[in-house]
Amino acid sequence: MKKTKKKNTSKEETSPNYISTGSEWSFELIEKYDEEISRIAKNFKLDTYPNQIEVISAEQMLDAYSSVGMPLGYHHWSFGKQFLQSEKGYKRGQMGLAYEIVINSSPCIAYLMEENTMMMQALVIAHASYGHNSFFKGNYLFRTWTDADAIIDYLLFAKKYIAECEQRYGIEEVEGFLDSCHAVMNYGVDRYKRPAPISAAEEHKRQQEREEHLQQQVNELWRTIPTNSDDGDNRSRVRFPEEPQENLLYFFEKNAPLLAPWQREVLRIVRKIAQYFYPQRQTQVMNEGWASFWHYTIMNQMYDEKLVDEGFMIEFLKSHAGVVYQPPFDSKWYSGINPYTLGISMFQDIRRICESPTDEDREWFPDIAGKDWLETLDFAMRNFKDESFILQYLSPKVIRDLKLFAIKDDDKEEEYEITGIHNDNGYRYVREQLSKQYNLSMKEPDIQVWDVNLRGDRSLTLRHIPNNRIPLGKSTDEVLKHIHRLWGFNVHLYSVDNGITVEEYHCPPEQHEIDL
Amino acid sequence: MGISHVIDRRLNGKNKSAVNRERFLRRYREHIKKAVSDAVGKRSITDIERGENISIPGKDLDEPTFRPGQGGIRETVNPGNRDFSTGDMLPKPPAEEGGGGVGDGQAGNAGEGMDEFVFQISQEEFLDFMFEDLELPNLIKKQLKDTTSYKYLRAGFTNKGNPSKINVVRSLQKAYGRRIALTGKSREKIKALDAEIAALKASDNIDQQLLDELTEKRKRLKKRVKKIPWIDEFDLKFNQHIRHPVPSTSAVMFCLMDVSGSMTQMHKDIAKRFYILLYLFLKRNYKKIDVVFIRHHTSAKEVDEQEFFYSRETGGTIVSSALKLMDEIIRQRYPASDWNIYAAQASDGDNWNDDSPQCSKLLRESILPSVQYFSYIEITQLDHQMLWHEYEKLCTEFEGSFSMQNIQTESDIYPVFRELFQRKSA
Numbered sequence: 001m002k003k004t005k006k007k008n009t010s011k012e013e014t015s016p017n018y019i020s021t022g023s024e025w026s027f028e029l030i031e032k033y034d035e036e037i038s039r040i041a042k043n044f045k046l047d048t049y050p051n052q053i054e055v056i057s058a059e060q061m062l063d064a065y066s067s068v069g070m071p072l073g074y075h076h077w078s079f080g081k082q083f084l085q086s087e088k089g090y091k092r093g094q095m096g097l098a099y100e101i102v103i104n105s106s107p108c109i110a111y112l113m114e115e116n117t118m119m120m121q122a123l124v125i126a127h128a129s130y131g132h133n134s135f136f137k138g139n140y141l142f143r144t145w146t147d148a149d150a151i152i153d154y155l156l157f158a159k160k161y162i163a164e165c166e167q168r169y170g171i172e173e174v175e176g177f178l179d180s181c182h183a184v185m186n187y188g189v190d191r192y193k194r195p196a197p198i199s200a201a202e203e204h205k206r207q208q209e210r211e212e213h214l215q216q217q218v219n220e221l222w223r224t225i226p227t228n229s230d231d232g233d234n235r236s237r238v239r240f241p242e243e244p245q246e247n248l249l250y251f252f253e254k255n256a257p258l259l260a261p262w263q264r265e266v267l268r269i270v271r272k273i274a275q276y277f278y279p280q281r282q283t284q285v286m287n288e289g290w291a292s293f294w295h296y297t298i299m300n301q302m303y304d305e306k307l308v309d310e311g312f313m314i315e316f317l318k319s320h321a322g323v324v325y326q327p328p329f330d331s332k333w334y335s336g337i338n339p340y341t342l343g344i345s346m347f348q349d350i351r352r353i354c355e356s357p358t359d360e361d362r363e364w365f366p367d368i369a370g371k372d373w374l375e376t377l378d379f380a381m382r383n384f385k386d387e388s389f390i391l392q393y394l395s396p397k398v399i400r401d402l403k404l405f406a407i408k409d410d411d412k413e414e415e416y417e418i419t420g421i422h423n424d425n426g427y428r429y430v431r432e433q434l435s436k437q438y439n440l441s442m443k444e445p446d447i448q449v450w451d452v453n454l455r456g457d458r459s460l461t462l463r464h465i466p467n468n469r470i471p472l473g474k475s476t477d478e479v480l481k482h483i484h485r486l487w488g489f490n491v492h493l494y495s496v497d498n499g500i501t502v503e504e505y506h507c508p509p510e511q512h513e514i515d516l
Numbered sequence: 517m518g519i520s521h522v523i524d525r526r527l528n529g530k531n532k533s534a535v536n537r538e539r540f541l542r543r544y545r546e547h548i549k550k551a552v553s554d555a556v557g558k559r560s561i562t563d564i565e566r567g568e569n570i571s572i573p574g575k576d577l578d579e580p581t582f583r584p585g586q587g588g589i590r591e592t593v594n595p596g597n598r599d600f601s602t603g604d605m606l607p608k609p610p611a612e613e614g615g616g617g618v619g620d621g622q623a624g625n626a627g628e629g630m631d632e633f634v635f636q637i638s639q640e641e642f643l644d645f646m647f648e649d650l651e652l653p654n655l656i657k658k659q660l661k662d663t664t665s666y667k668y669l670r671a672g673f674t675n676k677g678n679p680s681k682i683n684v685v686r687s688l689q690k691a692y693g694r695r696i697a698l699t700g701k702s703r704e705k706i707k708a709l710d711a712e713i714a715a716l717k718a719s720d721n722i723d724q725q726l727l728d729e730l731t732e733k734r735k736r737l738k739k740r741v742k743k744i745p746w747i748d749e750f751d752l753k754f755n756q757h758i759r760h761p762v763p764s765t766s767a768v769m770f771c772l773m774d775v776s777g778s779m780t781q782m783h784k785d786i787a788k789r790f791y792i793l794l795y796l797f798l799k800r801n802y803k804k805i806d807v808v809f810i811r812h813h814t815s816a817k818e819v820d821e822q823e824f825f826y827s828r829e830t831g832g833t834i835v836s837s838a839l840k841l842m843d844e845i846i847r848q849r850y851p852a853s854d855w856n857i858y859a860a861q862a863s864d865g866d867n868w869n870d871d872s873p874q875c876s877k878l879l880r881e882s883i884l885p886s887v888q889y890f891s892y893i894e895i896t897q898l899d900h901q902m903l904w905h906e907y908e909k910l911c912t913e914f915e916g917s918f919s920m921q922n923i924q925t926e927s928d929i930y931p932v933f934r935e936l937f938q939r940k941s942a
Contacts, residue, residue: 027522034520051520060525066536078579080540084635107521114526129520175539183580328596337595405597407606411587415605421597434593445582470588478580 016306023117023315030055030112033122034129040301041130045374046294048133049106049148053125061113062086064101072155074162074269076178102128104136104280106148119315122308126298131291138382139286141279151276158269165262176485177263181249181270183482186444188249188274218257244448244463248483249274251449257458258488267486282385282440289343290381296320296344326402337434345398346389350377353395360396386438394431396422406433411469445472447493459490466497472505480507541641547572548637552645556793556930568642571634646930647797650937652767652858654888654917668757677754686753694751699741706741709734767888768806768850769798770842770859771824776813776833778866779895786895786923787862788825793933794860795821808845812838818845835867835903836874843882852886859887860936865894867903876906884914891936892920 019032034053041048056064066083073079103109110128112121136142166174245251249271253264280287299316302308308316326341327333353361354373362369368376380393399422406420406429420426420433436442450463460483464472472495484491484507495503541548551570600606637645673686713730716722771794773787798805809824810816813831816838842859850857867875884890892907894900900922910918921932 027524030522031520034522038520053520053522054525055523057526075535075539077536077539077543080536080538081577081633083537084540085633087635125520171539171542175543179579184582186581326595328598329594330596334594334596337593402595403597404593404595405600406591406593407600408589408591409608410589415607418600418602418604418606419591421600421602423602426602430593433591436591437593443584445584447582464582466588468589468591470590471585473583473585475578475580475583476585478578479582482580 016309018309019307020118021309021311023119025116025118025121027055029118030121030125033118034125036302036305036307037122037126037130037298040298041126041134041294044294044297045378046130046134047137048130049108049137051129051133052107052109053112053129054109055112055114057114061101061111064111072152072159073273074159074178075166076182077175078179078182102132103151104132104142104146104148104276105151108133108136108148109152117315119308119312120319122302122312123295123299123316123319127291127295130298131294132287134294135283135287135290135381138378139279139283139385140383141283141385145279146276154272158273161269162266165266169262174266177266178270180482180485181267183479184248184252184486185270185274187447188247188271189278190247190250218255218259240452240454241449244450246446246448247271248447248449248462252486255452256487259486279385282387282438285339285343285346285386285438286381286384286389287343288340289345289347292320292324292340292344293347293377296348328403342398342402345401346393346395347377347380349395349398350380350393352397358397364395365393387435390438391431391435394434396427399427399430404430404434406430441467445470450494457490458488459492460487462491462493464493464495464503466495466502469497471495471503476505477507477509480505483507541637544572544577547576549645549648552642553930555642556646566642567637567639569634570637571632574633577633643796643800646793647800649939650797650801650934651939652798652802652856652889652937654856667760669760671756671758673753674756675750675753677756681754681757683753683755687747687751690753691747691751694748695744695746698744702737702741706734706737709737766804766806766854767802767856767858768808769794770808770810770845770857771795772810772812772816772838772842772859772861773824774813774833774835774838774863774866775811775829776866777830778833779864783864783895786926786929787893789926789929790862790893790923790933791860792825793929797933797937806850808842810838810841810845812841816841833863833867834871835863836871836878839875839878839883843878846883846886857887859883859890861890861892863892863894863903865896865898865901865903867901869902872902872906875903876910879907879910879918880913884910884918888917890914890918892918893923893932893936894920895923897924 019036020029030053034051038051062083065086066079066081101111108129110124110133112124116124136146136148142148162174162178241251249267252259253267253271256264259267299308299313299320303313324338324341324344326338350368351373353365353369354371354376357365357369380389384392403422405418405422406426408417408419410417420429422430446465446467448463448465449460451461453459453461462483472493476493480491480493491507493505494501548570552568555568673683709730713727713734716727716730771791773791775784779787795807798807807821809819809821811819811824811829812833812835813829814834814837818841838861846852846857879890894904904920904922907920911920919936921935923929923932
């Protein structure tokens with residue numbers, strides 16, 4: 001612990017020096033708290049983007065919620081649906097509003113709701129403006145996939161562009177097209193390629209030439225005049241795409257035959273935004289755990305320095321306990337593992353392993369046991385995503401504390417099987433299973449562009465590779481309709497498990513399907 | 517790290533989500549309209565003007581994506597183990613419903629969500645949906661009856677006015693011009709003097725006396741120029757606005773209701789509901805509209821809104837009494853040349869048989885020629901009586917300005933109302 005500051009030590013023995021007492025907040029107080037939190041964060045070596053803290057009303061918070069935390073997003077009915085849903089929950093008091101909304105941008109924008117008490121404001125500042133903020137700046141996925149400096153400008157550009165399209169082509173037309181893009185939004189990322197950074201200025205500049213260029217490329221692909229080598233021999237035809245493509249949005253943007261230039265641009269916008277969210281989807285446990293770890297640590301530090309009083313601390317601990325509560329599997333409140341709980345448990349555990357390792361820790365984590373905890377935590381935050389973080393750091397102690405167990409549900413078996421619990425035989429197995437659970441491909445079926453019939457009916461063939469025999473869900477046919485709208489010609493989807501087609505979907509539905 | 521930037525955003529961006537919300541309502545317009553129309557039928561008389569819970573089947577607003585379906589092998593990690601040991605086998609719950617199954621957290625999360633999507637629309641939105649696409653038929657602009665509405669139009673500039681209307685550019689132009697005009701001579705002289713002084717200074721032997729004299733002269737001139745005020749009261753120019761009368765349509769609605777003994781409470785309730793709808797519709801859509809309430813049994817009486825809707829009476833029925841009173845009122849207060857006249861009459865169809873021809877005569881000869889639209893609703897589940905048949909004859913004669921409808925039960929009210937006031941495409 002870095003309790004080296006003279007003024008701290010002197011303060012500890014002397015009278016309290018509360019920044020404020022009571023629950024009222026004011027802008028001056030927010031600034032004072034922020035100053036102290038910032039100082040403490042600096043002592044803990046948190047490296048952050050500059051902060052922008054915005055005070056907003058409950059209604060504005062609902063709004064930010066509903067636009068997936070992107071207050072500058074373009075307009076779409078689905079955000080309205082979200083808004084109505086959260087509004088209802090909020091009005092009925094089912095939902096405490098927005099503990100925190102924070103935007104991965106530079107400056108990092110965090111929202112404080114005006115209804116909050118002073119304690120909550122301080123908590124959110126510590127959690128979002130220093131916790132999440134330093135995660136955004138440090139974690140490798142965010143560094144690779146997002147450009148914090150450019151995102152706000154890009155969102156504004158996107159919003160304006162889509163509004164212009166609505167003016168020109170009608171709201172319904174654009175809305176329908178966006179529906180289709182959203183249906184495959186999770187398939188807008190090349191997982192293994194470094195993307196080009198987002199830049200509004202450049203987008204703008206290049207947009208015009210892109211429109212022309214793109215159309216040219218597409219035309220090239222669909223040129224129907226046969227060349228000498230191409231005499232319509234199907235056996236020798238080259239497959240297109242040569243390799244299966246996992247980035248459906250990108251594939252449609254570049255190759256869909258019938259799209260207008262503005263539609264390609266909208267596809268691109270949705271794809272870029274999907275890319276922006278990609279790291280968030282993979283670091284939920286880490287990100288929330290990291291932010292919670294720091295708000296907890298910073299608040300306690302403030303209390304130790306007598307900057308806040310007992311009342312503040314009691315309110316804080318109550319709120320904190322609520323956030324990191326993990327209901328057991330058989331509770332009616334249970335809805336999966338709480339990422340806040342798992343995340344903060346792990347980060348606190350890493351600190352414990354560094355500061356006071358047991359024999360078990362030395363055996364399991366020889367590399368970090370007894371090391372500098374700040375450096376160890378910083379390394380963990382920077383270089384992992386949920387999947388690998390759990391695989392690397394989930395300790396027997398956390399598995400015991402949370403009493404984790406693995407259970408297998410095989411639809412071919414009559415019963416569930418418990419495959420691992422918190423004992424010596426189970427630790428590694430449970431850890432491995434939990435890590436897999438955070439692999440995105442477990443949540444999202446693996447679907448790729450397989451083939452396009454270039455010289456024939458221009459139909460598109462997708463391939464689904466089932467994981468553990470898990471089939472596609474009910475809305476698959478609906479998604480195919482959307483893909484059909486994007487592609488413009490027939491779309492086929494085959495689930496191929498170990499070379500055997502187990503299921504097929506077609507849009508429009510094929511005749512023999514109906515006969516069945 | 518620097519100190520954070522704290523911004524108060526509470527004032528701006530109010531209702532920013534309204535656009536998205538509005539997009540949503542627009543998309544599910546048909547669902548909402550149906551819910552509104554159901555609600556209108558169900559509500560009590562005093563309770564029509566209020567928001568509503570709208571419920572839409574969850575599947576209708578599902579946003580489809582590729583998701584894992586049921587089946588296959590799924591292995592999940594869950595917290596809170598109490599007494600399971602590795603290798604334990606647990607029976608599956610009988611129903612193949614996913615979700616609630618022991619430890620089957622993932623399937624529960626991936627499920628299709630709620631069956632119903634329920635949300636609130638405000639009173640304002642409720643009424644919007646309720647009266648959407650409705651209008652008073654045949655509304656035409658008649659003579660300017662009401663002179664209370666004006667619009668302010670810009671009308672150039674003026675020298676007098678209120679400080680808030682100062683036109684800065686014009687005023688400064690004027691001041692600049694004045695300064696140029698008033699100082700022109702002096703500045704010219706100064707220029708000449710400057711030249712003279714320069715020449716003098718350049719010459720070999722300087723005449724000191726002359727130089728002093730010239731310098732003194734120049735000083736005086738400069739002073740004079742300086743004395744000219746930079747801006748003066750008469751430079752000021754003000755934006756001028758003039759009042760312009762705006763033509764407004766003046767319309768009057770006659771509400772005629774039978775309150776005789778033959779009207780049971782049920783009949784009266786239906787009639788009242790109809791009129792409340794009508795009244796809300798008028799209040800909402802037409803700011804300047806007069807409403808005349810006439811209730812009748814054997815004799816008719818003009819009453820105020822409160823009495824019309826809420827007081828009780830009994831007695832026989834003479835429908836023509838109401839029509840006569842209406843006719844009189846038109847003559848006295850609402851000349852057809854100046855007013856768009858509308859009327860809605862509600863009755864159970866019960867009338868003295870001798871009186872019914874009277875009614876149609878009155879309508880045919882004096883009322884219908886002067887009104888824009890007259891609608892008659894008959895509230896009865898029985899066979900139509902003489903009044904209905906008399907009125908039927910008018911339908912063809914006065915097509916477009918007379919219409920009649922039958923209401924049998926409460927649930928007919930809103931559809932009939934919509935029918936009567938449906939916007940006709942031009």
